[in-house]
Amino acid sequence: MLNNVSARTQSSVSIRELSLSFGSVTVLENLNLDIHDGEFLVLLGSSGCGKSTLLNCIAGLLEPTEGQIFIKDKNVTWEEPKDRGIGMVFQSYALYPQMTVEKNLSFGLRVAKVPKDEIDRRVARASGILQIEPLLKRKPSELSGGQRQRVAIGRALVRDVDVFLFDEPLSNLDAKLRSELRVEIKRLHQALKNTMIYVTHDQIEALTLADRIAIMKSGVIQQLDDPVTIYNRPKNRFVAGFIGSPSMNFLTGELVDEGGHTVFKTNGVSFSLDGYDAYEPLKGGRKVILGVRPEHIKVDGDIAGGEVHEAVVDIEEPMGADNLLWLKHAGHVMSVRIGGARRYAVGAKVRLAFDMTMASLFDAGTEERI
Amino acid sequence: MDKSLTMPASGPVSRPGISAPAGSRLETGPQGKRPRKVLSSRNIIVYGALGLAAIYYLIPLYVMVVTSLKGMPEIRLGNIFSPPMEITFEPWVKAWAQACTGLNCDGLSRGFWNSVRITVPSVIVSIAIASVNGYALANWRFKGSEIFFTILIVGAFIPYQVMIYPIVIILREMGLYGTLYGLILVHSIFGMPIQTLLFRNYFVSLPEELFKAARIDGAGFWQIYFRIMLPMSLPIFVVSMILQTTGIWNDFLFGVVFTRPDTYPMTVQLNNIVNSVQGVKEYNVNMAATLLTGAVPLIVYFVSGRLFVRGIAAGAVKG
The missing domain is CATH 1.10.3720.10 (MetI-like)
Known part of the structure; x- marks a missing residue:
């Protein structure tokens, strides 16, 4: 994990050895994280992994048991939420139901006793950016889900904060609106260049929005990298299986030395590992898991060369743009993604080639990438 | 998803394969909302029980109201359920302003x-x-x-x-x-x-x-x-x-x-x-x-x- 001290000067949010437990339940454990200035960081994980808890700690809504939090190089561990220079957008929008949109936007400023003309100026600017001027006099109950979430973002915007915190902001919206607002949030980030920390369990949101993704599991960050690295070079089996839909194919087997090469062998079938970029020299006799994504297995006409396997079509799932084949090979069922126009009958024989430059090998014991 | 894969822009209703059977007129027989009997045994039991309960609670109130509107001679006749022959508000005035408790006689x-x-x-x-x-x-x-x-x-x-x-x-x-x-x-x-x-x-x-x-x-x-x-x-x-x-x-x-x-x-x-x-x-x-x-x-x-x-x-x- 990133832990060099020099990174602190350029980072916007720093989390140092943060732990949080409720009674005997440990939610976050010795967590370190540096978020650069202007970065869009996504905290990704399934429910209960501690991602929202971490965000609430950064916001100051939860007190950590141990550790420190820095925002703009200032230790804010004991600061009140309002003094941290953060704005937060919630999953349920959390708009004050009795106030108009305008009053919702200006509530924080009115509490802080900002002069009236300054409030008007900031509300006008925020509503201009988010295109919600026509809604200013309405109550939240008269708005659609997408409009409500826009107002919620506006509430963070008017307060001129350094860091935006998003807690699953799109989870309550329907699929179409979600993808629209996703683009808008990205556009907003490009325009404002603020630091944004975004919690989600949706990997599409994570991959499309993030500069870097932190994948969390049981209160620990499993991998912190840019989306491409996370997708192509997952650090362990959990990350590999969490990212990607359909999930990566995992074949358990072992490494075997054959004729000067180390190959992967499962159920008597051997796979050449030519092109695999290993962290350490591969040696025979080690139990491993080979992971290959559905789109990194080439079928019939796509095969450019190299080792060719033969498999049988078990199920075909046409998905429009893509066609997903479930194939039986070497005692495993694996999914393969091909073009939507190419169709196969169940039981048909197909030829396969595995792209080992894009594959992942994990130790069967530690499940770490090798 | 690709545009070409979605439904063709809604044109005339007669899309192949989706059109209704020829003529699309309703056949005879049950249609729309099923009619319900007003005097079903279920309704009689439910409303009957509710009605009885309501009467049970309302009778004491009724007796109190009619009695409070009668004069004492009429009450002595004994029929507590009969409505007052001559309505008088005297008892209400007395209860509010004149009834005695102990030494005080300024009512309730x-x-x-x-x-x-x-x-x-x-x-x-x-x-x-x-x-x-x-x-x-x-x-x-x-x-x-x-x-x-x-x-x-x-x-x-x-x-x-x-x-x-x-x-x-x-x-x-x-x-x-x-x-x-x-x-x-x-x-x-x-x-x-x-x-x-x-x-x-x-x-x-x-x-x-x-x-x-x-x-x-x-x-x-x-x-x-x-x-x-x-x-x-x-x-x-x-x-x-x-x-x-x-x-x-x-x-x-x-x-x-x-x-x-x-x-x-x-x-x-x-x-x-x-x-x-x-x-x-x-x-x-x-x-x-x-x-x-x-x-x-x-x-x-x-x-x-x-x-x-x-x-x-x-x-x-x-x-």
Whole structure:
């Protein structure tokens, strides 16, 4: 994990050895994280992994048991939420139901006793950016889900904060609106260049929005990298299986030395590992898991060369743009993604080639990438 | 998804494969909503039982109203169900302004004003404190808040009788025994457990994220209470007000224990009028006095019944 001290000067949010437990339940454990200035960081994980808890700690809504939090190089561990220079957008929008949109936007400023003309100026600017001027006099109950979430973002915007915190902001919206607002949030980030920390369990949101993704599991960050690295070079089996839909194919087997090469062998079938970029020299006799994504297995006409396997079509799932084949090979069922126009009958024989430059090998014991 | 894969832009209705069978006219036979019999055995049982229950509760009220409107000669005839032959409001006037209890002969009016002076401050004080209690317990989970809450709830289950004598001593030491202030204090304290529970449960049912958002906006304990929570809590305030008003108005035990004859609440005075053993039993006056005493809770229910139901069903408040 990133832990060099020099990174602190350029980072916007720093989390140092943060732990949080409720009674005997440990939610976050010795967590370190540096978020650069202007970065869009996504905290990704399934429910209960501690991602929202971490965000609430950064916001100051939860007190950590141990550790420190820095925002703009200032230790804010004991600061009140309002003094941290953060704005937060919630999953349920959390708009004050009795106030108009305008009053919702200006509530924080009115509490802080900002002069009236300054409030008007900031509300006008925020509503201009988010295109919600026509809604200013309405109550939240008269708005659609997408409009409500826009107002919620506006509430963070008017307060001129350094860091935006998003807690699953799109989870309550329907699929179409979600993808629209996703683009808008990205556009907003490009325009404002603020630091944004975004919690989600949706990997599409994570991959499309993030500069870097932190994948969390049981209160620990499993991998912190840019989306491409996370997708192509997952650090362990959990990350590999969490990212990607359909999930990566995992074949358990072992490494075997054959004729000067180390190959992967499962159920008597051997796979050449030519092109695999290993962290350490591969040696025979080690139990491993080979992971290959559905789109990194080439079928019939796509095969450019190299080792060719033969498999049988078990199920075909046409998905429009893509066609997903479930194939039986070497005692495993694996999914393969091909073009939507190419169709196969169940039981048909197909030829396969595995792209080992894009594959992942994990130790069967530690499940770490090798 | 690719545009070409979606449905073709909606043109004429006759798309191949989706069109209705030729002619698309309805066939004979069942169609639309199924008719239901009004006099089904189910309806008869349900409405019959409801009707009986309603009559069972309404008959005593009917008897009281008609009796209170009769003169004494007519009552002596004995038919308590017959409507009054000659309507007179004399008993109501007498009950309100002339009936005697002990040395006082100014009717129930004295008790009524005593009850108002007891109920209004008790309701306001208890709701004001209980709502802040509930808000603090629901949103600001301070250290020991769970224990505090448990103690408060246990308080709701201790029988009143156990506490009466100690409270008499406490009020005496405080110099409040026999005064209206003493009774107001007692009512406020005894309402606290249930009222706090009521408010806490309501505030817990409000979305927690609203509270978080307000904190991030920089609002403090009182600002969140007054500017965010209060405006969303009208239903529960109404429920609480109804429960407290009717509870305190109908109280007899505390009234008779903690006040003196000239500060007796209406219920105690009603008892003294009805149970006076001197002279003739004036049934019409007694009935009128009883109706007058019960009028306040009745009016409260009628006026706020709709809000009451809404508040009881609260929790469905959308953020």
